[in-house]
Each structure stands twice: as structure tokens, then as C-alpha cells.
Amino acid sequence: MNSLLPFALLLTAFTGALMLLLPHISPHRYFFAITVAPGFRSSDQGRASLRRYNAAVVCSVVIAVVATLGVDQSEPRLTVPMAALSPALLGLAAFLLERSQVRRFAAPVSAVREAELAPEHDHLPRWIALTLPPFALPLAAAAYLRAHWDEIPARFPVHFDAHNVANRWADKTARAVYGPLVFAGGGMLIMILLILAMFYGSRRGRQRTAILKMMVAVIYFMGLLFTGIGIMPALQFSPSVLFIPALAFPLILLVWIIFVLRDPKMPADATPDECWTLGAIYYNRQDPAIFVQRRIGFGYTPNFGNPLSWLIMGGFVAALLGLVFTLPR
């Protein structure tokens, strides 16, 4: 038996739980990414729909467990990918299947649009400045590494397996030592640029404020996590120390999203159903918005009908790829 099997099975259970949560961590206005009447979720059809979906997800988790056990016997190196991917893919199939059922109960999307004529909402809120303090973390770590350069071993671990055993090493060079910190700073800068693009490229509303606040929290998390990783060559602590915050943060974010979505008055972007493909890809050439609210999960997605979205997403991907090259190899 692969020693990673218990971890893999936990991953399957976690992914399955996430799939079960999926209809609940999306704006109330939508049910399986379809616009429905306000009370539809608690109606007989809505409850039946959720029951069917939950049963399908539970079945998909059982199938994923069986497949993972099978792969563990024949191809142990595929155990973890199988454990993570199979429940996600099967769950997604169940979601799309249920989506096609819910389509019959779709409510007409109102063509009425309302706009406030107050321009003050177009100015960046002051709390956006909170994105700047986290940059002090990688800067402080870099200063510490520079001051303790002699204490860094000639070769140090840069990658660990699931048992916390180092399986990749790097020579002590400026790139290897400072790389994770540059990655942290660059990643946080990209996040700030995305926040600005989303602020100016999406419609106003309380949902925009909530999403942007979550992104600010992500910047803090990135700063802490990558500074922790970056300082490891000098302090040489176990990477398991970073495991708990790395797992805890997504859970905190999940609870935050559920809390925000519990507010029945939380508005959602009014976008036409017919402009969505698979409930996740938005393409509307008539809509000048660059980003629109997602229907699955809570956040923004690009409007692929707007050329500016392609430009921004292209820049985002190019910047990410550029950052990857700063990491030690």
C-alpha cells in the first residue's frame, strides 16, 4: 500500500465535501448557475434538485475512492492525482447534469437596469491601502537573509514530499535564496493590479466590496506564506509549520463566503443566462463590463466578449509565468 493512501483518501473526502457545498457558495439569485425565482431553493423542485445532486456527489466520491484504491495497487504514483481529480470531475459532471434539469425552472431575467448617479462610488476606498503593509514581510525577510547570509548552508532543501522529507535541493545563490521572496512580492503586486482592474472594470455594489476585501485577505496570506517559505534556508524549520495556515486559510475564506452569502439582500450582477456557457464562461459583446460576478462560487470572472478582458487576462498569465522563473530550480 502506498503510504500516501490515507492522505489521498482524505483529499477525496475534502473534494467531495467542497462539491457538496458548491450550490451553497454561489449567489442566491442563481441555482446551479441558472437564474431562478427568489424562493426556488426552498421549493419542492429546488429541494428535490439538491437531493439528486447530493446523491450524485456521494456516488462520485464512492467511485473516486474505488478508483483511487485500484490505481494505488497498479500505479501508486497516480494515487494522489486520481484522489484529487476524480471526485472533482465527477462532481462537476453531476453539477452540469443538474444544471440542465434546473434550466426548466429558469426565471425570466429582468431587462431593467438601475444606476446610481453618484460618482463618489468610483473612487477607490481607503481600505485598499491595506494591501501595502504585507510588502514589508518579504522585504524584512530579504533583509534578514542578507544579514545572515553566512548562516545559510551551501545547499538547502527547496522541495519536500508528503512526509516532510526533502526531495529537491538548491545551491546557495541569490536567485535560490531570494526567489521565493521575489515571487511573493510579484504575486502580491499582481493581486493589487487585479483588484484595481476588478474595481474599475466591474459594476458597483456590495458584492464588489466583499470580493475585493477577500482579495486583500489573500494578499496578506500570500505575504505570510511565501515569507515563511523564503526564510526557511536561514532558519531551517520544518515545512509542516506552514501546513496548518496553508490549510486553514482556504477554510476561513470558505466560511467568510458562506457568511456573506447568508445575507439574502446581497445583490448579484444581472447577466443574461444565454451569455453563460456551462455556467462558468461569460461572453457578452453588448456588456461593457470587463469583469462580472461568477455564478458558481463567489468572485469575478472575465467577460470574454470584451477585448479588454483578454488583454488583462493575457497580462495576468504572462506575469504569472514570468514569476515562476524567479523560483529556484
Add this chain to the structure above:
Amino acid sequence: MPSSAKIRIDLNSQVPAYRQIVDAVRVLLVDGTLPPGSDLPSVRRLAMELGVHFNTVGEAYRALAEEGWLDLRHGRGASVIARGSPGAAPPERLQEFRVQLRNLVAQMRSAGVPPTRIAAELRAAMESLHL
């Protein structure tokens, strides 16, 4: 600017979107919700909020500027300006309004609204515009 300065348009209406924007903003200008000195959102921002093309909002702002309500600033939206009392409308313009009013009253009658109610609605509309 009071927070109630909102406009609403119907994308399925037969009335063009730019005309709906002009009419809605004009009501707020006439009733004083948008006093002189108020800033309006940029063309890009208002178009995004309403889900219409930039040109639609641009055309609406230009129409209101031609009526003397707005001062357009390149790339920065528009602001409301003090508008002196316009002179009496020329007879042909007055005739145009008369036709529009007659059509509206006829539509209301044909929809079953009694004459007393029509008169009351017209009075209420006048009062809401502080006229």
C-alpha cells in the same frame, strides 16, 4: 448629491436606451435631485452600470448638454450647470408637446384609466417636479 439620484432603464423597451437615459436624468434635473454643481459618473462607468454601449450614454450626455443642463468634460464625465430660465417654447415645439400629451392621455384612457385619475396623475407629476 442625495443617494436617491438613481435612474432606471428597460433594455427590452421600444424606447431607445439613450432616450430613456435622457428622460430619466432630465426628471432628476428638473425636480432638483441633481442641483447645479453635481457631478455625474463618467460615460464608461454609467454604461457599465446600465449594461449599454458607451456611445449610448455618450449620446445621452450630449443631448442633455445641448439642452443646457450639463457641462461635458473630456474623459471625466459631466457636471450639472446652472441653467438660466429658457425662453418660452416656440409654437411648433409647444404643438409637439401637445401631441405627445394627447397621445399619452389617449393611451391612459384606452387602458381604462378614468379621466379624474388622469387629471390627478398629471397634477401629481407636476407636483413631484416641484412645478
